[in-house]
Amino acid sequence: MEKTWTAVDHYLTDLLIGSDPALVNALVGCDAAGLPAIAVSPPQGKLLSLMIRAQRARRILEIGTLGGYSAIWLARGLVPGGRLITLELDPKHAAVASANLAHAGLAGWTEVRVGPAAESLRQMIAEGIEPFDFVFIDADKVGYPEYLELVMKLVRPGSMIVANNVIRDGEVSNAASADPLVQAIRRYLHAVASDRRLESTAIQTVGSKGYDGLSFAVVTSG
Numbered sequence: 001m002e003k004t005w006t007a008v009d010h011y012l013t014d015l016l017i018g019s020d021p022a023l024v025n026a027l028v029g030c031d032a033a034g035l036p037a038i039a040v041s042p043p044q045g046k047l048l049s050l051m052i053r054a055q056r057a058r059r060i061l062e063i064g065t066l067g068g069y070s071a072i073w074l075a076r077g078l079v080p081g082g083r084l085i086t087l088e089l090d091p092k093h094a095a096v097a098s099a100n101l102a103h104a105g106l107a108g109w110t111e112v113r114v115g116p117a118a119e120s121l122r123q124m125i126a127e128g129i130e131p132f133d134f135v136f137i138d139a140d141k142v143g144y145p146e147y148l149e150l151v152m153k154l155v156r157p158g159s160m161i162v163a164n165n166v167i168r169d170g171e172v173s174n175a176a177s178a179d180p181l182v183q184a185i186r187r188y189l190h191a192v193a194s195d196r197r198l199e200s201t202a203i204q205t206v207g208s209k210g211y212d213g214l215s216f217a218v219v220t221s222g
Helices: 002-017 021-032 042-055 069-076 091-103 117-127 141-151 168-173 180-194
Strands: 059-063 083-088 110-114 132-137 155-164 198-207 210-219
Touching (some): 021 091, 042 069, 042 155, 059 069, 069 083, 083 117, 132 141, 141 155, 141 180, 168 180, 180 210
Parallel strands (some): 059 083, 059 132, 083 110, 132 155
């Protein structure tokens, strides 16, 4: 089935998205630097960008930069004068991402912050930083529950929180799973479901990235 999923992804990419020099350059740069090939697919990236445009988001937070491929998609959805802050643990990954964002012409309204994401989030909370309109979580899965707790202090009613890789090849429904990543995602989803400030759903996805999915939550109250 993965062969079919990948073929459909390629068809949709060619038909609806096309080849984009900045995005191609980002993937080439990531590969040359030895980064893992775990960035979102082009259809997933375009979906995030369209959601941001529809929301008219002015401030975006990304947790998990890798090589900046998804950050390019996110930043392109911003309204004029908007800003993206993306958090990355690995300095090497951050350097690749900064170069890719600059090549895409996005350096002026994007910022890559290096360090443990939880620490960066706490620092922004302490700074009293302006709330974010859109949050994309795509980092270490064990950290997802803590990231949600901290992110809730950095958003406002109307903000959207999207988390990637929440289906785990279907294992997310297995309460007895011995995989700590699966259990972390289950804790994240249960935290989202039990938070009365959030209205949420999740979808399963298939494609060139295999069988996984995304969760979506809108902040309904402060």
